[in-house]
Amino acid sequence: xxxxxxxxxxxxxxxxxxxxxxxxxxxxxxxxxxxxxxxxxxxxxxxxxxxxxxxxxxxxxxxxxxxxxxxxxxxxxxxxxxxxxxxxxxxxxxxxxxxxxxxxxxxxxxxxxxxxxxxxxxxxxxxxxxxxxxxxxxxxxxxxxxxxxxxxxxxxxxxxxxxxxxxxxxxxxxxxxxxxxxxxxxxxxxxxxxxxxxxxxxxxxxxxxxxxxxxxxxxxxxxxxxxxxxxxxxxxxxxxxxxxxxxxxxxxxxxxxx
DNA sequence: GTCCAGGGGTATC
DNA sequence: GATACCCATGGA
Numbered sequence: 001x002x003x004x005x006x007x008x009x010x011x012x013x014x015x016x017x018x019x020x021x022x023x024x025x026x027x028x029x030x031x032x033x034x035x036x037x038x039x040x041x042x043x044x045x046x047x048x049x050x051x052x053x054x055x056x057x058x059x060x061x062x063x064x065x066x067x068x069x070x071x072x073x074x075x076x077x078x079x080x081x082x083x084x085x086x087x088x089x090x091x092x093x094x095x096x097x098x099x100x101x102x103x104x105x106x107x108x109x110x111x112x113x114x115x116x117x118x119x120x121x122x123x124x125x126x127x128x129x130x131x132x133x134x135x136x137x138x139x140x141x142x143x144x145x146x147x148x149x150x151x152x153x154x155x156x157x158x159x160x161x162x163x164x165x166x167x168x169x170x171x172x173x174x175x176x177x178x179x180x181x182x183x184x185x186x187x188x189x190x191x192x193x194x195x196x197x198x199x200x201x202x203x204x205x206x207x208x209x210x211x212x213x214x215x216x217x218x219x220x221x222x223x224x225x226x227x228x229x230x231x232x233x234x235x236x237x238x239x240x241x242x243x244x245x246x247x248x249x250x251x252x253x254x255x256x257x258x
Numbered sequence: 259g260t261c262c263a264g265g266g267g268t269a270t271c
Numbered sequence: 272g273a274t275a276c277c278c279a280t281g282g283a
Contacts, residue, residue, distance in 0.1 A: 111264080210264090212263075
């Protein structure tokens with residue numbers, strides 16, 4: 001059992017804000033499946049207790065190496081964002097494994113978080129032997145049906161043969177536009193899912209994924225009328241720039257808790 | 259029973 | 272290039 005001191009961090013907000021699907025909560029401990037490792041973590045004030053993972057990997061996963069104060073100061077200048085910012089205090093964007101993130105958000109389309117978590121749990125049990133399935137391991141259609149993915153099943157079967165770890169390693173060398181364009185050539189990955197992958201696993205923190213909740217909350221806070229997806233993305237970029245991803249996650253989590 | 263959900267693909271205009 | 276409709280499924 002080891003621990004790390006960290007300020008302005010909320011394990012609960014971070015885990016429960018809809019950016020991650022492979023975890024469970026038992027008696028204050030979050031058990032987290034991160035690619036091929038399972039680790040446990042628990043927050044006690046400004047201390048984070050952890051086991052099953054190394055310190056460097058933990059810091060990387062929770063993005064504890066970032067200058068979070070800069071994010072808070074920049075977004076705090078937006079008065080309309082302050083309530084969400086206050087509510088979400090300590091929420092960090094995670095640095096997910098790109099393949100795991102891709103599978104999760106392909107499953108997410110036109111679905112809901114409890115169901116996505118069930119889908120991912122089933123995939124883990126059927127194809128990963130308790131770990132997250134490796135790229136290339138999702139081939140048994142009968143077992144795949146047990147995950148109840150519906151029409152998303154065909155996307156996963158195809159992705160499983162189209163991408164691997166080297167593919168994502170290459171994506172990390174590209175800029176936002178190049179990486180998004182590449183992702184959107186893949187089946188089942190459109191603009192929104194691509195943006196989620198870029199924000200949550202490829203360090204593109206200026207990305208602003210827009211789903212029905214984000215569209216709703218931005219229209220409520222800033223416009224009082226309907227806007228298109230592209231209008232909202234353009235607004236977010238001009239308003240929050242390099243920190244748009246954090247603004248998005250705060251707004252999403254805050255609005256969904258209301 | 260009806261509506262909704264971290265949307266994408268395709269046809270149609 | 273925008274818009275309309277379909278796609279499986281399960282929870283509210």
